[in-house]
Amino acid sequence: MSFSDLFKPKTPPLIGLDISSTAVKLLELGKGGDRLRVESYTVEPLPPNSVIEKNISDVEAVGESIKRAVKRSGTRCKHAAAAVAGSAVITKVIAMPANLTADELEQQIELEADQHIPYPLEEVNLDFDVIGPTENDPERIDVLLAASRSENVDVRIAAIEMAGLKARVIDVEAYAMENAFSHITHMLPNQGMGQTVAVVDVGATMTTLNILRDLRTIYTREQVFGGKQLTEEIQRRYGLSYEEAGMAKRQGGLPDNYVAEVLEPFKEAMTQEVSRSLQFFFSSSTYNSVDYIVLAGGSTMVEGIDDMITRQLGVPTGIANPFMHMGIASRVKAQSLANDAPSLMVACGLALRNFD
Numbered sequence: 001m002s003f004s005d006l007f008k009p010k011t012p013p014l015i016g017l018d019i020s021s022t023a024v025k026l027l028e029l030g031k032g033g034d035r036l037r038v039e040s041y042t043v044e045p046l047p048p049n050s051v052i053e054k055n056i057s058d059v060e061a062v063g064e065s066i067k068r069a070v071k072r073s074g075t076r077c078k079h080a081a082a083a084v085a086g087s088a089v090i091t092k093v094i095a096m097p098a099n100l101t102a103d104e105l106e107q108q109i110e111l112e113a114d115q116h117i118p119y120p121l122e123e124v125n126l127d128f129d130v131i132g133p134t135e136n137d138p139e140r141i142d143v144l145l146a147a148s149r150s151e152n153v154d155v156r157i158a159a160i161e162m163a164g165l166k167a168r169v170i171d172v173e174a175y176a177m178e179n180a181f182s183h184i185t186h187m188l189p190n191q192g193m194g195q196t197v198a199v200v201d202v203g204a205t206m207t208t209l210n211i212l213r214d215l216r217t218i219y220t221r222e223q224v225f226g227g228k229q230l231t232e233e234i235q236r237r238y239g240l241s242y243e244e245a246g247m248a249k250r251q252g253g254l255p256d257n258y259v260a261e262v263l264e265p266f267k268e269a270m271t272q273e274v275s276r277s278l279q280f281f282f283s284s285s286t287y288n289s290v291d292y293i294v295l296a297g298g299s300t301m302v303e304g305i306d307d308m309i310t311r312q313l314g315v316p317t318g319i320a321n322p323f324m325h326m327g328i329a330s331r332v333k334a335q336s337l338a339n340d341a342p343s344l345m346v347a348c349g350l351a352l353r354n355f356d
Contacts, residue, residue, distance in 0.1 A: 014079040014168050016350030019062060019156065021051045022204040026069040027356060028077055037327035043340055044069035050085040053206055054085035063162025070163060071356040074331060078162050081169035081350040083176045086208065086220045088152040092116045093131065109145060117147045125153045144305045146172055169353050174220040176324040176349030177201065177210050184324040184346065188292055195291040201272050201345065202299035209277040219281050225273045227299030230266045237262055267305050271312050295318040298343035322348045
């Protein structure tokens with residue numbers, strides 16, 4: 001199966017499945033009148049080490065977790081959209097003649113692809129998306145080429161099928177994030193137009209930086225840093241099991257010295273990580289500033305982290321909630337959704353593929 005086959009949206013409805021290092025996040029969106037509505041969602045923990053730095057290492061364990069997520073959410077959808085990590089994808093913008101038909105374009109790209117991809121073509125899944133006219137050359141169009149090793153795609157399809165679902169879309173996390181980004185523009189200056197915005201997604205083990213200019217992704221980078229470090233420090237400091245530490249982190253009840261001695265140093269470390277990520281971007285581009293920072297991912301629910309980053313980096317910072325202007329079905333707990341919203345950006349972008 002090729003990326004192209006998976007990318008073409010068809011009915012029936014689908015769910016977004018974000019398979020992260022520690023959990024499967026399932027989200028189903030529908031329409032109520034002319035606005036979107038959250039029909040169902042759930043966050044189902046994954047067994048330790050079944051996904052390591054976004055690579056699935058235990059397909060069966062992930063399949064079982066997806067199956068539990070489907071059951072717990074109550075969704076009836078049988079089709080799913082998932083995503084591969086940016087580090088598993090090679091993307092390239094290539095200029096092509098503007099007068100080609102869709103079929104000719106596809107054939108031409110397949111002929112040219114081996115010049116841009118360092119793997120044998122039979123080992124990769126390819127897809128492309130027409131961006132628009134090439135700057136300063138009306139005879140040509142810019143085409144975004146995306147390729148991933150087939151094994152990255154195949155393990156996701158296998159896990160989804162093991163849960164009794166059908167994989168309809170395999171996307172790229174950065175583009176799923178960009179898709180969801182259109183639902184947080186209300187928090188940005190000028191709705192994000194003419195702006196350079198950094199979306200920093202801090203997960204359990206990985207932090208992903210996406211830079212968007214005029215709502216389009218122009219840069220993406222992953223590095224190893226996440227909320228697991230806070231959990232492990234709680235575990236070490238207070239003699240708890242890893243599970244107990246994770247629970248205490250979310251629900252509170254830790255000793256009085258927790259905030260000053262454990263939480264504040266973690267917030268400082270996260271702020272430094274955001275700063276370091278941005279420095280990498282500045283050093284590899286013509287940009288030397290961003291207009292706004294959006295925090296996403298479960299680890300950004302740490303109280304006051306947006307204020308600390310605003311203060312220390314001098315850039316206005318806010319926390320993502322793509323559901324702010326959506327309806328919510330009666331079976332969805334609004335407070336839980338609000339708490340989990342920052343960690344559901346990728347799942348939201350995937351679920352939105354239902355409406356392409």
